[in-house]
Amino acid sequence: MSTDPDAVPEIDDWNRLLEGRVAAVTGGGADGVGGAIAELFAAHGAIVEIAEIDGERGAATVEAVTAAGGSARTHEVDVRTESGVETFTSAVLDTHGRVDVLVNNVGDYRPLVRFHESTPESWEDMYRINLWHVYAVTQAFLTPMIEGGGGSIVNVHSVEGMRGFPGEPVYASMKAAVAHFTTSLAAGYGRKGIRANGIGVDLTQTRQVDYISGYEDHEDLWEAWAPVGRLGWPADQARTALFLASDLSSFITGHNIPVDGGTKAGGGWFFSPDAGRFVNRPKTL
Ligand SMILES: NC(=O)c1ccc[n+]([C@@H]2O[C@H](COP(=O)([O-])OP(=O)(O)OC[C@H]3O[C@@H](n4cnc5c(N)ncnc54)[C@H](O)[C@@H]3O)[C@@H](O)[C@H]2O)c1
Incomplete structure (x- = not known):
């Protein structure tokens, strides 16, 4: 076991937490979420x-970063x-010869199929969009990292x-x-210098999960x-991804x-504006 106090990385500039690092x-x-991560990491x-x-969405992030x-x-x-992962990972490695940070962000709950109506094909779709590429991209980058x-x-x-998650157990799994x-x-892989952490997202406004449309008149719901x-x-x-990617979380x-x-x-507890307290049942007594 190393007892070297110098193992704690120096942070030279707290405003540039990922200076010079290649982040995929x-x-x-x-x-x-991925666009915001790309912009903050670049900053x-x-x-x-x-x-x-989506070429347009990708280009819009690049434009914002460049601006x-x-x-x-x-x-x-x-x-x-396989070809998408190969094209991406080899372009990164051919250009930089290394990768320092990897954020596996792609995922989707759609189309939402109730389990009793699901099929082996819909399970396969959930696997491909939420899990398969996490293995594939990580494996391609792990050794170079x-x-x-x-x-x-x-x-x-x-x-x-x-x-x-009652709505979609396959997605949840x-x-x-x-x-x-x-x-x-x-x-x-900790001894090889790799740290890995995850972010469990919820309630975040994006095109995929639009919490605003249809709820315009229900500002009070958020409470x-x-x-x-x-x-x-x-x-x-x-901000959480930056913390986990940088030496702040060494x-x-x-x-x-x-x-x-x-x-x-909160785990099933909801604040009831009517009752003025948290409740855990649909009808407050
Ligand atoms: N927004 C939320 O509240 C919420 C809740 C739970 C989990 N998540 C998770 O957060 C992550 C980001 O979701 P988001 O809400 O930002 O959704 P989003 O749809 O806005 O962003 C996903 C991005 O990935 C891209 N993408 C989709 N399929 C791809 C593919 N096959 N190859 C390459 N790019 C692809 C999309 O074009 C888009 O730019 C996902 O893993 C999602 O499951 C989000």
Whole structure:
């Protein structure tokens, strides 16, 4: 066991937490969690490489990063496919010869199929979009990351992988697998300089999960819904990803953090504006 106090990394500039690091982000298109992560990482000096199926969304993130004086490039690929993963990972490694940070962010609950109506094909679709590429992209980058002196992997999953999700157990189990893959990867590769942590997202306004449309007249719902009393934004997720990707979290690995405004902590308790207190049943007595 090392007892060397110099093992704690120096932070030279707290405003540039990822200076010069190559950061790969899947699904880094604009208006999503990945886009916010790409922008914040670039603002902290990272050289950002995005894998994004939607060329326009990818280009919009690159434009925002460039306008702010940062460095980013997007690759129009589908990370559900072997060829998409190969195109992306070899472009990053051919250009930089290394990767220091990896954010596996792509995922989707759609189309939502109730389990009793699901099929082996719909299970396969959930696997491809939520789990397969997490293995594939991580495997392609892991050895170069180790050879480059180590790195940080951040896997974006869901609070639904950390609690029972009645609506879609197949989706939830894929997210749970991402969380446990994260923990196990961390345990196995810590001595090789790899840290791996996960983010369990909830209640975050994006194109995929639109909490605003249809709820315009229900501002008061937030007080009841989220213990912190507000909607989450991609920037809330990005700040956590920056912490986990950077040396701020140098002694943290194998954890999955719910970034959910407290919904997991609340665990079935809702604040009732009528009752003026938290309740755990639909009708307050
Ligand atoms: N927003 C929430 O509240 C919420 C809740 C739970 C989990 N999540 C998870 O957070 C992550 C980000 O979701 P989001 O809300 O930002 O959604 P989003 O749909 O806004 O962003 C996903 C991005 O990934 C891209 N993408 C989709 N499929 C791809 C593919 N096959 N190859 C490459 N790129 C692809 C999309 O074009 C988009 O830019 C996902 O893993 C999602 O499951 C989000």
